[in-house]
Amino acid sequence: MKKNIAIIMGGYSSEYQISIKSGNVVYNNLDKNKYNAYRIHIFENKWVYVDTFDTEFPVDKNDFSVLVNDIKITFDCVFNAIHGSPGEDGFMQSYFELIKMPQTSCNAYQAALTFNKRDCLSVLKPYGILTAESYYLNLGDTVNEDEIITKVGLPCFVKANKAGSSFGISKVHKKEALQAAIDNSFKEDDEIIIESFLDGIEVSVGVITYKGETKVLPITEIVSENDFFDYEAKYLGKSQEITPARLSKTQEDKVNILAKKVYNVLKMKGFSRSEFIFKDGEPHLLEMNTIPGLTNESILPQQAAKAGITMSELFESAINEALK
Structure with missing residues (x-):
């Protein structure tokens, strides 16, 4: 008997359009012989099932069901394709946990922790995970530019603490540009992280x-x-994404061991994509994404393809893991 799979997409952040693309890729690649796939759009003002004619049917939040032509549709599993809030920060995970609905991403705590760059790096440092030098600011804090530059140096990166797809991020080369970069990051979040x-x-x-x-x-x-x-660079072709990377065997082994260690230390499940930069031969962790992009151009599907894993196999495995 075919499983009913709700693919949630959209969200409340600047990443919603990318999420819609990711969700549609999942929808188009799920094996139709095994699954009945339903596209569920999650926005602040509505949760709706969108059919093939773009007709919208409201989602009953009491049990995450949908009424279509007087027939109640319930789901066996949720495939989470929401980048940013509320799919990547733990809110949807908590909701599904409360109603006992299997879902494909990590658990609520891991989602909240990894979505908060500052907290995630702080948790991992005692395990010997190397990171950039960093300085934290909350909205309303006094900005001491000299103190920031003394701590992290120039150039530096100013980032929104809880945002993805490089929204709210700037590279600052001179002191005069620091305040504008801070203001830009605060448009995305009320917390920022400034890194060397x-x-x-x-x-x-x-x-x-x-x-x-x-x-x-x-x-x-x-x-x-x-x-x-x-x-x-990420979405408009202004970068080369070379898979496999041009690393020495030593570099490859180091970053593979480290990435797996981070995944296991945080007790992750589902998909993840971690970013590292090599400094003095050692990989330094920048961040972890728990709902990485799943579009045809996205990095994780490229990597899976190199590993001999098709899109359908990748998504089916995630559903099977959730249903366990």
């Missing part, structure tokens, strides 16, 4: 639970045409 610039090879490492095992996917090297791996 790490000059080295940047790589992205996918770690997933696949057929019951923790699997590190082939590494992707990021070579941006822009000043850093920003939105244009």
